[in-house]
Amino acid sequence: MSNYAIQTAGLNFSFGHQAIVTDLSLQVPKGSIYGFLGPNGAGKTTTIKILLNLLKSRADQVFIFGKEINNNRIQCLKRMGALVEQPAIYGHLTGKENLINRCIILGIKKDKAEKMLTLVGLSDAANKKSNKYSLGMKQRLGIALALVSDPELLLLDEPTNGLDPNGIIEVRNLLVDLATNHGKTILVSSHLLAEIEKTATHVGIINKGKLLFQGTIDELHLLSKPMLEIEVEQTELASNLLSEAGIEIISQTEKRITVPFSSASQSGEINTLLVQRGCSVSSLSRQRKDLENLFLAITKTN
Numbered sequence: 001m002s003n004y005a006i007q008t009a010g011l012n013f014s015f016g017h018q019a020i021v022t023d024l025s026l027q028v029p030k031g032s033i034y035g036f037l038g039p040n041g042a043g044k045t046t047t048i049k050i051l052l053n054l055l056k057s058r059a060d061q062v063f064i065f066g067k068e069i070n071n072n073r074i075q076c077l078k079r080m081g082a083l084v085e086q087p088a089i090y091g092h093l094t095g096k097e098n099l100i101n102r103c104i105i106l107g108i109k110k111d112k113a114e115k116m117l118t119l120v121g122l123s124d125a126a127n128k129k130s131n132k133y134s135l136g137m138k139q140r141l142g143i144a145l146a147l148v149s150d151p152e153l154l155l156l157d158e159p160t161n162g163l164d165p166n167g168i169i170e171v172r173n174l175l176v177d178l179a180t181n182h183g184k185t186i187l188v189s190s191h192l193l194a195e196i197e198k199t200a201t202h203v204g205i206i207n208k209g210k211l212l213f214q215g216t217i218d219e220l221h222l223l224s225k226p227m228l229e230i231e232v233e234q235t236e237l238a239s240n241l242l243s244e245a246g247i248e249i250i251s252q253t254e255k256r257i258t259v260p261f262s263s264a265s266q267s268g269e270i271n272t273l274l275v276q277r278g279c280s281v282s283s284l285s286r287q288r289k290d291l292e293n294l295f296l297a298i299t300k301t302n
């Protein structure tokens, strides 16, 4: 039994001669909210389409709940729901009618429509025409449509794109509820780390079709090494003293020196050293790269 809802093994994909996805090995643990991150054009939508078998992968490169997708297409797709690009909603129908329509197509009892509306918090708007829905409501209806068949795995391509802050919070809360209280595994793509950081348990970062980082949110945080920023009047003298003491200088400006932070006691020792040798230290502060800067650094250097 695989512990992964999605696993790709050295996945490659090209449009003509243009390589879009290169040697991509994703591991999406069951029950996780996996933030699939990358700048525009990184290959996220293409990857999601491959995972849904809308674009064909080579044999033995994509596994859904441990099953190779090409050989087990229907079995795999039955366990998946997706929202890729715009939700397929009939604007002239109400939210409820859209869902009933989907139930009929899938041969599912119509009362499921009501349950889905409750699940995504649209019960009050059930009988409103969906072209009168806000963008956030449309996205939630799109997610409800993807959930009708009760899939264990949800793939959502930039579900918060274009939403206002309220809409973003609505979708974010829904994802957490689906994973925590309904046992869904969710892969959600975004080009904004700040967006994913609030909900994801795991993160995969791609750029130009290559996986640059994969791990838990905590592991991502560990990558952003903390630094000690020293504000001092005599920067030249201070940097010489620090170098003599074997401390690496990461950067230096007119009034500020940055060195790696190792411990609070070492910061105290640095302070004592500088003050005793005649430097006026106005502040010592621990800095940590925020995740957005870390994301930019990861995608830029590669």
Ligand SMILES: Nc1ncnc2c1ncn2[C@@H]1O[C@H](COP(=O)(O)OP(=O)(O)OP(=O)(O)O)[C@@H](O)[C@H]1O
Binding pocket: 015, 020, 038, 039, 040, 041, 042, 043, 044, 045, 046, 047, 191
């Ligand atoms: N049908 C297609 N034919 C040819 N090239 C394509 C096709 N679809 C996408 N591409 C190219 O594949 C690359 C990756 O696109 P993709 O849509 O997967 O990226 P993305 O990470 O989802 O970006 P975005 O956030 O902008 O949607 C881009 O260079 C895009 O131009």
